[in-house]
Each structure stands twice: as structure tokens, then as C-alpha cells.
Amino acid sequence: MIVEGTVLRGPALDPVEGRVVFEDGEITAVEEAAVHSNDVVLPAFVNAHTHIGDSIAKEAGAGLSLDELVAPPDGLKHRLLDAATREETVSAMRRSLRLMGETGTAACVEFREGGVEGVEYIREAASGLPIDPVVLGRESADAMRESDGFGASGARDADFDSLRTTTREADKLFGIHAGERDPHDINAALDLDPDFVVHMVHPEGIHYERLADRQIPVVVCPRSNLVTSVGVPPIRELADRTTVALGTDNVMLNSPSMFREMAFAAKLSDVSATEVLQMATVNGAEIAGLDCGVIDPGRPAKLLVLDGDSDNLAGAQDVVRSVVRRAGAADVKDVIY
Template identity: 60%
Template structure:
């Protein structure tokens, strides 16, 4: 049995309670109110709703480049670096990134893995010795679904994904697709695939938002990456008013995959509350992938992040949710329980 004491951000509303979380056999046995001297803040571990971990072989290689030159298939700087990397180099680089991901409080990434079956297997190999379990959206050949957890399409203007969409439906796994990143031209054709997840939607217009709401399609947003690539600002407030919105960090080559940094940026640059941002970084991503985590309550798997509320950085912050969302850094994370 493991007992964590402090301020617990409990339930789907993250109500701060003073007390403890009791963990038995890998699950939360109880969340109990009570006195404690601990200044720790206990919250759900983060779920990063959109990554490209393969970019770990090309960190900061796209400085000064726009979207097409940086990441667009097949001839961007990113794809040239991926093609040049050996299997061992790729696995090692992704493993190092996953180690960073866990240290910063994240237990899973919803990753768009390039290079088909071989790429998905490389990510499985990278994650095997770690306590981080990526949810892999595979690419290219529909046969990737024998290894991956779903299919991830680059964008409806890049190729025809009819066969892959059908294969995902047959396998009963999610089909996700980038849409509305450089402009709105690929949103309607992306919606035509009836996806289980849309990524970016920076240029979503009113009719797109209505269709997303009517179909209950969740959206993963990556505001830091959108800023780096100068493609625009995602309408997060409007998206939240229409559907489930999850938070991701996007390409490792552009930004470190820290949900702490992504939350702080989102809270400070968008019309959202701290609770909404925390939900985007935990519960929403878990729901998108059908994972039973993202909430601190009895019966859930014990996927928890512990932050030192009395750290030099956080001491004096009266609101624990605000402390975590707007201010916490990797240095404040003291434990990640999986």
C-alpha cells in the first residue's frame, strides 16, 4: 500500500481537499479528507494528446522554418532527418524523450508515429523498459494497426486515407487526422472521414465548429507549436464551447514535450480557466484514447503526479490549481506514480 498526503485535486472538478490518496495494487483505493502536514499537491498524471516523438532525432532542426519546410511530408527537414536516422538512433532518441516526459508528470502520449509498421514497432521498443505507455497512431499501411492503437493521418490535402479509415473502423480503433493547421482548406475533407479525433483546428470556422459539436468529435490543440510555426492561434474558447478539447505539445523538434509548459502557455494566452486547462491536460486526453485515468478518484488506476507546493517556486501561491497550471516546472515534480 502507498499513501500520498497533501492537497488532492480530486474528481472531475479537481476540488482541492486536504487529505490523502491510498493506493493498493496499482489502483486508487480511497481519497480521504484529513489533517496532514504535507504541502504536496496530488493531481492526475498528464496525458499529452498530440506528439511526434520521432522528431526526437531532429530537436531544434526547424528554427526559422515555416510549416511546410519544417514538418510537411515527404520532403521537409523533419522527414529528411527521420530518413537519415538509423533504427538504433531513433529508438534511443525517442526513449530519452519518453524519460523526460515521465519526469515532467506525463504517463502517456497520443503519438502520431511516422514510417508505418516499422515506425510503430520502434516506438514500442523505445517505451518497453519505461513506465510510460504511448498510445500510437500509426501511419501509411493499414497493416500498421496490427502494432498501433489507431491510425493517424497527416492531413486530408496530403493523400487519400479512405483505405486507412475503413481499416480503423473494422479494427474498432480511432482514426485521427490533422486539420485546419495552415488554413481551413483541409477541414471539410477531414470531417468527411468522420474521425474520432481532429488535431489543431487553428482555422476552424463557425460551420466547422457546429459540425464538430453535432458529431461530438474531440479536438487536440497545440498552441505553443502553432506559435513557433506561425500558423495562427487556435480558437480554444470556441472549441471548448463546442466539444471536448485536449492539450498536446506536437513536434518534439519544435518544443520540449512538457505539459507543464503547455498548460502555462495556454492559461496565459487564451480565454480559459485554470480548471479547464488542467482538464485539457489530463481528463480530456484520457477520454480521447479511452484510457481509465485522468481523474483522482477511488477505483481508478493510480496514475498520479505529485508537485511540491512548498518549493521555492510555488511557495506562497494560494490556489493549488493555479500553482500547477500557471507556474509549476519540472523541478517542482517530486513523484510520478504509475
């Protein structure tokens, strides 16, 4: 099979006119050639931090603080999750996952509440859908064993030393929230030698040094941080030191749209459009250990095709910039998984 247009090729997302050839789910060739298509072909997104269970309570808790909204075990979202039936939770999660898949997200990294049962919920919700969640269980070692790793709430919430050791022995991912409301839990989180940290809104000098020295990746969620009034992450400073990826965080607070997250991050920070698109594709894939996010021969054919002749994108002078700052769900022409 073949798709044609302006192809954003390789890890650098270099725009080339041509076609992508794929067979049996794998890219076999990327050919530079004159083509009669205004389409834009880019890697499908990887949403590097989600809480999909929150889909049962979109826009709930207006005006509440971060702790009142999401802090375990008694934050609003935890009370709502406890009160919902399995059917309600799975159905709401499935809707969000379906939306993400239809708008070009091939994978998400889900911090999944509810222990082993919570892991079962998202596996059920994702069944038959093209999006492939990387599920990090929470609350117990058993949840970690039943999933792809462990997603820790934050170093101030519990002692995660033994769980980190168990996760490492199982050769699975360990991610942890850090520096969301203040800098005081960052060193403790970094002491765990995590595979990645989430948020880092309030890093200080020593934290930048530690991130750079150990090349610990960071997932930023700027829309969520703004909604919860904790500030905004220093994306430029983080990107100068380590790998940075984008996540949409709680569905309670924001739609799981990588288009909106990219546009917000690009306009909020002094980072190029190419860097932002890398944060939404190859960087997230790298953090999650996935072989996607790049258009190159031998890679999985997980592609997003945008209509470059849509009323929104027609006349764009900079293809990558238009994808990052302007494109949206209405411009999606095809999603290939």
C-alpha cells in the same frame, strides 16, 4: 500506500485536503482529512499529440515554413528520419519518453511515422519505461494493425476513406490533422468521422457547428502553432463546443513538457486554470480511451505529486492556478505509476 496533501479530486479537479490510498496500482480511497503536508497531488498528465521521432532533430529548421519542416514525404523532419539509423532514432525517442515520464506524463498519443517499422521503434523506445504511448501508425493499414490506430497527416495529403473504414472495422482510434495552416481541409477531415482532430487553428462557423453536432474532440498544440507561424487555436471557442485536450506536437519544435503547454495555453486564451488542467489530464485520457487522468476510487493510481513548499510554489493562493501557470519540472516530488 498513501500520499497526502491537497488532492485535486475527480473530473472537476476539486482541491480537497486529505490523502489518496492505493494498492496494487489502483486507487482504493480518497479521504478528506487534516494532513501535515503541503504537497499537491494531481492526476498524471496525458499528452494528447506527439511526434517523438523528431527527438533526433531538436531545434532544427529554424525559419522554415510548416510545409518545409514537416509536410510528407520531403519535409525536413522526414529527410532527417530517413537518414538516421534505427539505433539513433530509438535512443533519441527513449530520452524524450523518459523525460516525459519523469515529469509526470503517464501517456502520450503518438502519431508514428515510418509504417510498421516506425511502430516497432517506439515500442522498443518505451520498453521498461513508465510512460505508456498510445501509438497511431501512419502510411499504411499494416501500421494501423500493428498499433493502436491510425494517425492521418491531413485530408489534403491523401485519400483516407479506405483507411478510415479499416480502422473503424478494427475498432481502433483514427485521428487526423485539420485546420493547421488554413480552413480548407477541415470539412474533408470531419467527413471521415474521426475520433479526434488535431490543431484546428482556423475553424470557421460551419466547422464549429459540425464539431458541436457530432462532438468530435479536438487536440490543440498552441506552442507548436506559434513556432510554425500558422496562428493560434481559438481554445475558448473550441472548448465551448466540444472536448479539448492539449498536446506538445513535434519534439523538433518544442520540449514535450505539459507544464509549459498548460502555462502557454492558460495565458494565451480565456479559459480557466481548471479547464486547462482538464485538457492536460482527463480530456486527453478520454480521447485516447484510457482509464486515467482522474483521482477517484477504482481508477489507476497514476499520480503526480508536486512540492507545494518549493520556492516556486510556496505561498500560492490558488492551487490549481499555480499548478497550471507556475509549476514546472523542478517542483516534481514524486511520480506514481
